[in-house]
Amino acid sequence: MSIRFFSLACLLPLASFTLAFLALPLTRLVLGAASGDDGWGVYWQILQTPRYISALLQTIWISATVTVAALAISTTAALFLQRNRFPGRSLLLSVLTLPLAFPGVVVGFMIILLAGRQGLVNQLTPGHTVFAYSSFGLFLGYLYFSIPRVLLTVMAAAEKIDPALEEAARTLGAPAWRVTWDVLLPALRPALIAAGAIAFATAMGAFGTAFTLATDIDVLPMVIYTEFTLSANFAMASALSVVLGLVTWGLLLTARSLSGGTIAAGG
Amino acid sequence: MTLTLSKVAKTFPDGTRALNPTSLEIAEGEILSLLGPSGCGKTTLLRIIAGLESADAGGTLSFNGEDVTRLPVERRKIGMVFQNYALFPNMSVRGNIGYGLKMAGLPRAAIAARVAEVVALCRLEPYADRAITALSGGQRQRVALARAVAPRPRVLLLDEPLSALDAALRTDLRDELAELLRAVGTTAVFVTHDQDEAMAIADRVAVMSMGNMLQIGAPEALYRRPADAFVARFVGNAMPLGGRIEGDRLLIDGAVLPLAQPAHGTTAWVRGEDIALDDAGPLPATVDAVTFLGTHYRIKLTTTGPAPLFSLHHGHSAPRPGDTVRLSIPPHAILTLPAAA
């Protein structure tokens, strides 16, 4: 058996699985979107329906704000943990990466425990303080699962920065904040773009959190879900999925061409 | 085993012509060294012999008369020592050495016996059960050699086996390797770009340049009778003297140096150890720089020739930079080589 043949044989399982369960279903999804009464006009219909447009805009808006917040918080924490060694440091690090494997539903539950009707904030503060089910609650939920993802990416990148760069800037007389601004952040730029893209893409597709919080704002994944299960409007659900998928994927591609690395979302 | 190459050439898919058609015969038990500068095609030729690279159509390769041109590498029964050793990190020293025997389908007991034999031959007993990562560079080199010879290959191929070691260890292992290869007795092809290594280890040396095999011969023959300027330069660092040869005399700007025999129309070359500082010598020169190297001085001299000459001067004192000296070169030490180089 030649090595060429063997290599091809090694790719065969992947090829058949991907063809059957990724390529064909996605094709079907795209075609299915056009199988409704309006055909390809379904996309035109999305543009004309305020509910869909506002859901899309809201999803993008909340994902963008979460991305910015997570980048700010996680970069600060990552740099702090990266350059200071103190007892309890690894504990803090573990805590900050803990939610990495939490599914969206669990994150939603965490927010309910924090800010729901029976939540901590409501118990500790006078009066009725419940914001778990508002857009702020959703924001907190998305932030909850974004922090660890961004943190890990930024820390990995920060570890690889040559300390001599910073020391060189110091010997040239730059104050600490200038070093951060002129040396550190530029060196971290690709990682920040990558981490931001991961956070944004994850937030765009997040379903479990919104589902658990049964929030009163419409995010696109929830709209798709209701179209599919309650209205049985398969064509519209498919079309919206295609839009969501394209927006997210396009964003990841753009981010990668900006940062030059590999980026993958998850969760 | 006799190894015969006939018109073997290699053109890579990107169009690089790494090896021009080369024919060559390596006798049973002979150790041949491929010597040449970086990029001249040594590794390519070795990999073609191994079967890791296929020769261009038209070339044939045979082992003891059996055509192996189309035989895949795993069936050629060759042994190869790679430049970076490529030892399997997932196996112990013993596991590495026994791997080829296992592939040959030998029974366990036979494998164990042969491994023990090779381990002893290569003096690896203290390390036999270590992990590869727990070995020094020199030890790894010996494991790589042991692994290659264990299955009694028809031909042993070594690609710069000493280049990953530091200079001191290199010289030690060079003699050890020469001894081991003779003890094993297998036909071997040995790639290097270090002339000392080639001379110390090989029976015959093949000098290569830009995909061509320029000259093949015993080390001493190459040194004494290089076929062209490239070989002379590469083996023993010959330097051009310039001037003009008429009959059996070399004329340099009025100076006349006698030659051993008439060599009209050729160019004259000389090696550093043959240039003597001699007040009665015919050739005037200016001292440019003097470097003390322990056993000798290396003196940079300017003459009217095309390039500075370096003389290896044995003695207890040396002239100073700026001094004017006279040089003599014995007639037999002047190499007369074809003009085109």
Added chain:
Amino acid sequence: MRIAKALQLTLTLLACAFLLVPTIQSVLAGVTANYFRGLSSGLTLKWVAEVWSLYSGSIFLSIGLALACLVVTTLIGVPAAYALARRPGRGSRVIEEFVSLPLAIPGLALALALLQLYGSLQGFRAHWSFILVGHVLYTLPFMLRAVLAVLAAIDLRSLEESAATLGAGPWRRFIDVVVPNALPGVLAGGLTVVTLSIGEFNLTWMLHTPFLKTLPVGLADSYASMRLEIASAYTLVFFVMIVPLLMAMQWASSRAQRMFR
């Protein structure tokens, strides 16, 4: 300088608190007799026991699915990573990119795609392998990339060539040289696969049937319809499963990276 450091520490601690406090709340609520009366009502394992009786099926289903997912992603991912690592180039990049698509496309969209194509095949639709397909789709890129990263870091080519000169054909080289040396990547990838599979919700929620509820599906169920203590106790059970896996996963990934620096 001082102040800056203090601010950084404060922000870090706040972030930690934000992530940790609800986790602790849920752990406590899961073992408190009555959440509304607080810890003074006493500690109990009653709720955990109830969760076990209600949801042990889901838990075992999730474990089973995760293991099946591990097997399938290993069988598909390791040979594929090898083939891609052997000929790095544009084609390999495109394949890797395409296989990684499920990381960029929201799980909901993937689930819809699967449902539309295979939803009418009743035998398949109602079988656990349907959920497995979703999990493999989502976790395969992690396995593929983990193994690829390790294979790219070792000198695969010369290891294989040296095995070939010793008489090993393609299959033996794969088994004797490639797989053993890729193991750190397989381990890191495998732990990631199991961790993600156990926690997968977005796809599973759409693909599951009333008779096939995985752990996270059960969680969603309990959040919607059970009292807070049971929901918390169930979350506690989930934490007990996922946190060690997460830690092992991080350990294995950093080990794989360290080994080949």
